[in-house]
Amino acid sequence: MTTSTTLPQLALRRFRQSSALVACALGASVGFAHPVFAQAADPYYAAAVAEAARIAEGVELDDFIEMIGQASGGEGQTLEAVYAAFTEGSGVDVRYTGTPDTGAVVQSRVQAGNPPDVADLQLGVAKTYAAEGKTVDLSAAFGDELAANFNEMLLETSSMEGKVFGVYQGMSPFMVWFNPQTYTGPSAPTDWQEMVDWTNAEAEAGNAVWCAAQGAGGSSGFPGAQMVENLFLKKYGPEKYTAWGAGDLAWTSDEVKGAFEDFGATIVAQGKVAGGPFGAISTSIATGYNGLTSDPAQCQVALWAAWVPGLIGETAVAGETIDFFRVPATDPAYYPYELYQSSISVGLTDEPTTKAFLQFMASTPAQTYLASLNRWPVANKNVPAETYPSELLQEISRDYFNSGDVEFAAGPNLNNKSATSSAFYAAVMSYIQNPDSLDEALETVQATIE
Template identity: 30%
Template sequence: MRRRLAVVVLAAAVAAGVPGCSGGSGAEVVTVLGSWTGDEQAAFQRVLDGFTRETGIPTRYQGTRAQNQVLRGDLQQGTPPDVAVLSNPAELAGYAKSGDLKPLDDVLGAEAAQAYSSQWLKLQQLGRGALYAVVVKADLKSIVWYSPSTFTGPEPATWEALLTTSRQLAASGQPPWCLGMGAPPNSGFPGTDWIEDILLHRAGPRVYNAWAAGTLPWTDQAVREAWQSWGELVLAPGAVRGGSTAALLTSFADAGRAMFTPPPGCVWEHLGSFAIGGYGAFPGPPVPDRDFRFFPFPGAGAGGPSEVSADLAAMFHDTPAARRLMVYLAGEAGQRIWPSGGTTFSVHRRLVGPDVYRSDVARRIATTLAQGTDPCFDASDLMPSAMSSAFYQAVLEYLAHPDRLGTLLDELERVRRGIDPEQWLDLPC
């Protein structure tokens, strides 16, 4: 009934010549801002095209890596996009607090509660009790990739087993880890994922949540041990292909390429589920299940907590057409389009079957994301931008100068103390 009403209201607005409606097409254009460019933009455009086919409402998408700066500028000028897609819930929570975001409870209604698990609903509420965002796509980060032709098991299920097997591979002359830190403007983020996963699974969700929410000092022993554990694994002689210097100079998108070369240059890669799309672009290309698989990060399997990330769509301009787009992005039809290639993942609980995901690898990831009971959101994406930027930089400096860890943690703690407590987002697992 709500969707029919939206159509009626939209039609009336067009007929009346309401400002903002396109005179050429006869329908209001929905403007969308996102960070996706290139192939990702083309994939998201297919979602928007599906919306236009269903509703007749045209869209105009702007993709830019400077998304946050563009959005802030648009808001200051009073010309925000109708919808924006961000990966940082803390940024969105700030916009909700300032009144720039429009609540979605009366837009999405009870359908959202049926489509998403309670933890994903909590994320979409941005810690404020009302629904403010829709997860457009998500990634599972607590995984380690490998080629079954190179690594024949057993898959390490504990940190001790992971460390032992890593040392054995290095001793045999086979670098265990593919590692690349390059990701402008966020170079260093693959290292933050490492430290987050280690802290989550070695110190537990309670400690992880306190750290992500800004109430646990960076100088806390649990945080320090997470950095040291990562260093013990990847800074050991022979652990990383080319050593830490090569890791600093290698793009995260290229690091895993060495898994598939003859002979393989590395055995494992700790990278989120988005890696599937990157692997598919390598020569060959490698095929999931046959050429690459994954095992859960030690502690994440058998129902344990998993680190996740997501891109969230939010409404900045409340129009009938924008409401229709939010309904579409949250619904089964819109959520089905992008994952159809098996490289992007929905958290919609009804979209986990073989009709959506063609490989066992993709279905396992989709099931964990949509039905997992303990998703813990990427800590650096929950942190205020000043904190996450400092975190990225500290990772790079640690790989170059591991003896400076104490100084780096002191500097990160000074950044934390300098941030207004109101800027932090408390979103427990």
């Protein structure tokens, strides 16, 4: 599957060495083609142009708008294709620059009093600007449209004091990946205990069922960090998960320790993870999930995000050798809640052109056109699943965005500062190597926020 470099890059300034690997995965084609920009004859493009014209009607707009984002290369071209519809419909030239150093570039521009009109940022960074009063209030500009187009809890993650400060475009949820040809576990379970029981039974039979590679250079451990967060959310719920991400629940708490221990007992324990714990920490994410589709198979399941098929490559064929189900929950009350990976676009100049562009970016026609370009799942819940050429993206869209029973939550994955993220990843690696080191490792993470 492809979901673009942008998906991990949406928060991947933290793991620079791994970003290249995941970026390659998300730019790969698994079961569907790369985007083709045949705009003139494209009804989705035409609808986006018409939406831009509607938004611009009667509004005095500037000649151009500047945006700095994280997507570059082919992924940047995909976004620019969508923004071209805004230009055609409104007459405003969108001057887009893609850079992996978005946060640093934007920070220097803000400090100099010359911010870009729009910036695509990691959520925690965007929240800092919102708290400082540097972002545009989108609720006042087009709040009704936002409420109609996006999941309520998703809007809460992009709000401060009741004011929406940003817009999501592409998003990557997390799931359990499996190979339908080799998987022997429970069918789309909602109860995590079913996965625990099956894993234990397979381990007793001599079968290690999990792939959980952690190798990513200086950012090794970040896949495990995201696995721990999934288990936390599904066991303790969104309120505690949000508190953890905000620094209000200590890393040394029983809840955080419990999520680590659940991860250790089921996913990376000896006899349960392919290659054993040492194999998990020493195997690169570039190849460490190939075991799902290899012949013979080296594992049966992996808990990670929408980019897993892209990491695997050509042997991951949607519906044949790769499929997914949502992450089961320890507490059934928390099954509807899901993690996600995404950046967020914010307005940094309080101008009609900035508001118009963000309104367009959030609109159903614009995100429908973006979906049709087949790069990644989009956040707007009203985009029809059949818009995506990829069957796998259609399935993700139906299960996570169109079903109406999913609530997204943001925690450490999106809100951590760099030092905390690095310590978190190191704690994962330390814990896999030596489970007895957990208390000390969590104290080290906690020290980064005190």
